[in-house]
Amino acid sequence: MMHRMDRSVYMDYAATTPVDPRVTDAMLPYLTEHFGNPNSLYTLGRDAYRALESARESIAAGVGAQPQELVFTGCGTESDNSALIGISQMAAERKSRRHIVVSAFEHHAVLHPAEWLAKNGFDLTIVSPRADGVVHPGDLRAALRDDTALVSVMAANNEIGTIQPLAELAEAAHERGALFHTDAVQALGKIPFDVSEVGVDAASFSAHKIYGPKGAGVLYLKKGTPFRPLLMGGGQEFKKRSGTQNVAGAVAFAKALELMLAEQADEAERLSALRDRVVGGVLDGIANTRLNGTGPKLPGYANLIMLGCEGESMLLQLDSKGIAVSTGSACSSGSLEPSHVLLAIGCPAEEAHGSLRVTLGRFTTDEDVDRFLEVLPPIVERLRSMNPLYERMYGA
């Protein structure tokens, strides 16, 4: 029997979030009473259709888009894949542009389709973020070509939380006639984000990062953006994504975003303060620790390095005390290479293995932070004492 704490402390909001009870309440009727297919003509179907469309309007208003510019998808990954493949292939067909650019620390949902395109007729350039965790517009400019079809840089990084200068990046792309997509899965609702202000052509979102359900995504496609659908069939979603729409998921997404926006300013302040306590507590309280990424960050995000510890061990030890965090250590993923994000910002592999990603959210309390700061130091100490190299590498 494992010794477990009564109180569990969730600090991995970047991985996923619980569905907010207000969101569950909003979506439930669309599973049960209002279960109609939104493509059906009778009352039950039209009710579902109206719910779907008002969810679309509400999300559109929330991100500064027109309702017809939003496509409901099955997840953030589908939004990313559709944007990368659908836009690039159509831009290639229409304008013979066959070059794409992505940043090195994109989520794999962007990187892998980009690599797939590179094997299927496209040239791919990968731009590195700098050590601050930011893709610098000048670096993007240097990567652009006259035949660049699409640039994809995320709005905020999922591991280190750094916010990207989207408006400048999009402008750089547009100067060369390229389209610009951003993976805004992590940024949505946490910081102001308006597609028309930043001037992106496409953006990806996912419900389960903002207290909505898993399996509900949105793709913003600016009017007129060349696109071919990834999923073909019944022609739903303005023929841009076939498949019976997940009405409950769409309603949930809209409600979740509405709550994020209503609470954004307060939450940003509250979570930044909590994050500062986490970071301060770790850096001041534990020797040989440091913070990754110096650029501006999403509220509540901290990526910390505990030199001489391995991430998965820390994670499991914290879990046995009821604390949930994640790590960029390779071992947690079953591969051997540590997080491509940390490597991309120049973090040496041996340090990246000792990373902890701590991401706070709606239900994080001061007591959670207290508990984390109480539990972590002895774990780090114990693991370091078991590390045959610790004294040699990091000893005083």
Add this chain to the structure above:
Amino acid sequence: MMHRMDRSVYMDYAATTPVDPRVTDAMLPYLTEHFGNPNSLYTLGRDAYRALESARESIAAGVGAQPQELVFTGCGTESDNSALIGISQMAAERKSRRHIVVSAFEHHAVLHPAEWLAKNGFDLTIVSPRADGVVHPGDLRAALRDDTALVSVMAANNEIGTIQPLAELAEAAHERGALFHTDAVQALGKIPFDVSEVGVDAASFSAHKIYGPKGAGVLYLKKGTPFRPLLMGGGQEFKKRSGTQNVAGAVAFAKALELMLAEQADEAERLSALRDRVVGGVLDGIANTRLNGTGPKLPGYANLIMLGCEGESMLLQLDSKGIAVSTGSACSSGSLEPSHVLLAIGCPAEEAHGSLRVTLGRFTTDEDVDRFLEVLPPIVERLRSMNPLYERMYGA
């Protein structure tokens, strides 16, 4: 103000179904308490992972597959697209087979990817079903070639409900070294269906047709079937479908299938009897009506032609009396061509415009059928009286 009935009668179970309360109960905890990301290593994540995997095992047992042969997807359409494109492209790469065969009355989620493949390096042969609504194995044999990569024929048709001789069709494909996929979205749970008994290499399923939520699909891929993923990213689902898994959706799917299988025999009998009442009532009670598809059918499915009526009008009139059915008339879809399914089985266009699809399900009662049989005849009569050609074309 529209005059509405208190009691509404849903007879479009083939379009979608309400989520069974037992399914809602099963899935809810995975939205709220057990919200972890199944790819996270800590307890909360492992709990979600276990739920996901036990859902997979349960569904696998239900369809005669191994758990690792099932991939959770975002909908039936995604399963179909993934199978058609993922298998064909990989089979082409590995075995230089560049020919595919699909039936003419497949769902568009199969037809459109097939047509897309035909524009992207493949030859496509379309096999017609016969007037009985069945694809005859001999007709498939005649379409096969030595370089056929994939054959896709649905397990049961969504508009006329006819059940296809899958085992013979799959055998015919295999004889020529081709792989066989079936869209079993409509058949699942309603008739015995076992992937290893029928010997298919791939099969598509969707939760919302079996009293589960919209936005949750499954793709069966027999071990060793060549495949490239449509959605690339985090490498979830054995690298066959990236994207954070919809754990609640998977749990719901498993529960929904469990209930379908437990009640299958009884429901088949009950729904067949109700369907016979519908069909008998219409054919006996209304002149110039007929039934589409003489082959064996899914329980509860009837596709009726009311000569001299247009489908959408009937549908809307029925709706104003609280009855929900669908039609294969073009006008309901915004295109002008009536249902490709009805045309494929040789139904003339002018008759197809007068089709009503009546599909009964778990919550259909005897009273529902009574009400339908009471309400329909005057509607048909009235519409015929407004049809300038009725007497000329169908008058006694």
Add this chain to the structure above:
Amino acid sequence: MYSEKVMEHFNNPHNVGVIEDADGVGEVGNPVCGDVMKITIKVDDDRLTDIKFQTLGCGAAIATSSIITEMARGKTLEDAARITKQEVADELGGLPPAKMHCSVLATDGLKVAIDDYLTQHGREPLGEPLISSDPNFDPHAETHDDACDL
């Protein structure tokens, strides 16, 4: 999908029927395409004094048929023949884009009936001659892409 006014006219269409001693008759559409309209008119002093219709078709086809009889009654033949499909749609509070072709059925039907009256009286028809009984006649052909091409 449909406006309230469309549903009103669909559920309770005005002027359904056939004028037995009509002065003009128009029949357009094609059952293969799923919609057929027959319109009969009474004319007095170049004004439409009565109009009746019969329509096989979808909700929009029936509603546009119904509303055009209301819009045209009392108008001169010339004014009535000038009613556009957009005016018909507007009068109904709009139509879904996919259904705009249905208002062509109504305006075409009316024009054919008026021209029938004019030619019967040895006068010049107002529109281009429409051959309503041709089974290959397609009133939609100009108005959208995916025309009925069976």
Add this chain to the structure above:
Amino acid sequence: MYSEKVMEHFNNPHNVGVIEDADGVGEVGNPVCGDVMKITIKVDDDRLTDIKFQTLGCGAAIATSSIITEMARGKTLEDAARITKQEVADELGGLPPAKMHCSVLATDGLKVAIDDYLTQHGREPLGEPLISSDPNFDPHAETHDDACDL
């Protein structure tokens, strides 16, 4: 993910530490790859009388280190050096496939320590020589595809 036994050994690893007057020392792995193991042994009459380890690494790395000290203690050098990674994994109630390489760390570490003892005493080493201090040494290289290739 991990079996109960793995978690037990991970949470309460046996024989952690360094034998100060060890008869043999083995150190394998590489911090760049995220796992390093150091093993110290006492030998009496060609039998392992004491073993201690220190490991930097994931849960599986620590658990396999812990269990191999238990498995090897009391065995002859030859028997101990013959413990396979599969035996280590089995003893723990199995390891996730992606973690199988961790049991190589443990078996290799033990072999290096035994060979260190043997060579110190002028005897033939049992295994192929492993150069544990080479920063490019990769104990995983043979065992799976996506090896640490930084």
